[in-house]
Amino acid sequence: MLIDPTLDQMLDFCARDPIERVFLEDAARRGHSRFRAVQGERGLDALCYFGANVVPSGRGCGAFAADAASRMTRMIIGEEEAVGELWSAARSVMPRPREDRPGQPVYVLDEAPPPGSSGLRAAQLEDLDILVPACALTHEEELGVDPLRRDPIGFRRRTAAQIEEGRSWLWTEGETILFKAEASAWTPSAVQLQQVWVDPEARRMDHGTRGLSDLCRLLLEDTPSVCLFVRPENEPALRLYERVGMRRSGSYRSVLF
Structure with a gap:
């Protein structure tokens, strides 16, 4: 019923x-x-x-x-x-969907990884001008849609709301984002991450591992688990999550319209 x-x-x-x-x-x-x-x-x-x-x-x-x-x-x-x-x-x-994505691995971490010694910090509204384009690129990479073309005002507002709610973190060097991530969900039992991203010019330099390690350490101080899901063909992301000690726990599916 x-x-x-x-x-x-x-x-x-x-x-x-x-x-x-x-x-x-x-x-x-x-x-x-x-x-x-x-x-x-x-x-x-x-x-x-x-x-x-x-x-x-x-x-x-x-x-x-x-x-x-x-x-x-x-x-x-x-x-x-x-x-x-x-x-x-x-x-x-x-x-008819434009894409069907079965078998997306869910990863979970409940033990703090070694320190990454990054410059990770909570995002501030002053970071909005560099975060919005970075978040839009991440969204397009993950979902195949540019949110700044579909709803630029709404996307900027949602990015700002994530900052105001303490759900956005980044590590910068000048205007370059070496690592960033957001919480898409946060409960007493777990934090689910999304928007994990490193500037393309700064990739393959271990920034992702260091930033994610420090973010997980921070979150695990108050929450038992950190989790996320990822497309199975995104091999660099799979390797990153496994390097910080995440283990696979189930699968998601996405049907996109």
Whole structure:
């Protein structure tokens, strides 16, 4: 049975897999109300967030097909089997995707790596002019869409919001970003990272390893785990995450429109 879940129901569901469901828990705790759920005999069987992205989790996610099809969805993303169930039920009533990305490894780290001795720091609003183009390049590299062409004002506003919420970090040398990253979700159990990036002119100089090591050390002081997911063909990123000690834990799938 489809329901509008309560916060307690969502938190109980997310607690069963706090890494895979970190985004859902973060969105629920932040008061986003765009959720639907499948009620089972012993709590929720499935949960789905509806925003610009649709994020399903659990079993029986095909039940969310009508809700997903009724929205201007940019992407269905989440645990691979959950996305597969939803997309199988919705594909006949949704636009043809421009890309389907199964098998995206989820990585997790729960032990602090050695210090990177970088110049990592929290981003400030004064960094916005160098961060916005860097974040846009990262977005285009990852998703194939230039956000500064689609929604330049909104993208700048979202980048600034990440800074104001303490979810953005960088390491600079002059105007060059040697390393940067953002938190896409943050709960008492885990921080999920996104937008991990090094300026192309500064790559292959170990800046990524050093910056990410220091960021993970910082986050693990207060949070049990750091996690992220990555395209399987992005071999430099895979090597980076494994160098800092991350281990694979499950797979995501993205269906992009």
